[in-house]
Amino acid sequence: MSSIALKLLKPLGLPDKLNLASLIKALVVPMSGILIFLFIWNVGARNIHTSLGEFPGPTQVYEQGLNLLDEHNRERQKEADFYQRQDDRNAKKLEKNPEAEIKIRGYTGKATFIDQIGTSLITVLAGFFAASLIAIPAGIVIGLNKTLYSAFNPVIQLFKPVSPLAWLPLVTMVVSAVYVSDDPMFAKSFITSLITVSLCCLWPTLLNTAVGVSTISADLNNVSKVLRLSWLTHVIKIVIPSAIPMIFTGLRLSLGIAWMVLIAAEMLAQNPGLGKFVWDEFQNGSSNSLGRIMVAVLVIGLIGFMLDRIMLMLQKKVSWDKTQELR
């Protein structure tokens, strides 16, 4: 196996050295799991008949995946053509009259599956960062102070289990009322999704940070006291490094929740993104719809998995305890 392939497979938990036994363990076993799944899916799908036809099996879904890619490429081509025509027209205008006013209109084609993936990714990352920016500092403050912890714990426990769908109407109304601007930097739908995501994925990071911070070893606290470290130095040099593992546990849970919540929020609010794609296909009800939704399901799963892997890689990078096994 080439070293590049090895590097790519590394995040999947493959060992550095590949001998036959470890190759079987690392590749063959998971592969056979996937094959068994595909087989069951295939057989199961043939036996499920819906009003939109047979439930899509792996082959149909694969075809629809290619279709969606094709559509995306066609749409991009259309867009490029559109701008080309405009440029040509403007060039001609300028030739006749160099003083002529030139207008460039934006392309307003429909968002493709790939575009929706991009929108969803940007929204989820923005919501997740916003949540982390609040949750980590708040978690540190709450974790360091027992009184604050007792004061806020009931509130946190109350809001932690709230479904995004319950927040959504409130957030939508508040955003419409508060976020008023003639030339908004972000679309309202983006802000709504972002806030909904943040509200739901705040809690794991907040709680885990607070717990991580409050369980710092008494010895390290004593070191800090003997050195008379200032509050800020204490937090930077001692609190944050020792809470890093817990903070990352929280962050990974939060990102997972953020991604799930976002799809649901987009679906309900008809905000652009993968959730809207799924809903549109469902409403569309063509014979291809189920296959296309299934493509979306797989892509959503894959992206969720990759987001978690990226967080894991980050965690390994910043973690001081290299002996600790992270998975």
Added chain:
Amino acid sequence: MATKTHLELTGVDIDFPTPSGPFKALSNVNLKIERGEFVSLIGHSGCGKSTVLNIVAGLYQATQGGVLLDGKEVNEPGPERAVVFQNHSLLPWLTAYENVELAVKQVFKNSKSKAEMKEWIEHNLHLVHMDHAMHKRPDEISGGMKQRVGIARALAMEPTVMLMDEPFGALDALTRAHLQDSLMEIQADLNNTVIMITHDVDEAVLLSDRIVMMTNGPAATVGEILEVKLERPRHRLALADDPEYNHYRAAVLSFLYEKQRKPVEGNAAPVATDTKQNSVAATAEETAAKTVLADEQAA
């Protein structure tokens, strides 16, 4: 102060609150220590040795009485009373050098230049023979080496008094002997005032100028003080057959195992140990509860 005592504990009492009322761990502890003196605290576990040390460190507050260091009352922790903790307490995410650096930066931020600080950090790591591994992290070095770094960190604060809480308790006998020798060397050079807690009679006799023997808790206090007048430098091999050395050993042993023999069951001492365990159990429960909380999150 009328007398020029360097460090003085006067009538120190401490009560710890427990669910069944306050628990008196120390009662009327009096101790005077001269500059440059090496004093060991010895006693059965649970007798409050660590509590005495923590009061001098300023980590605990005496309920009654107090501690004077050069005529000033001690009421908070500070680098002039550096502590060497039993389990090294190095920050695991920093190298040996960085661990010492954290202390040096804090203590000398206004008085030393960057280059001077670097030199001072390296000098202290050299004192404890850690030059070769100064850029390694605690998990990459042995227990003995960690404790050396812990001592270097304490020395680097240029403390008036160095407090050592069973510094070699967690080490094997050979490593312990090495570190005791290192400590004697350093002590001969720097002539620090040191208070060291120990369980080890040989260690106490070998290192100390005076051995403070504590009675069993609760309400433990200073039982006897033994002055060790062996000449320095002391060599463990030469001392092994020395009648004077053995006489001191016997004196400490007789205090610990005859006069203050730990009652097997019943009254005083077990109560003391129980309270300590209770508080440990309580923290363990708290931690467990918190872990459950975090697990719920994970689920």
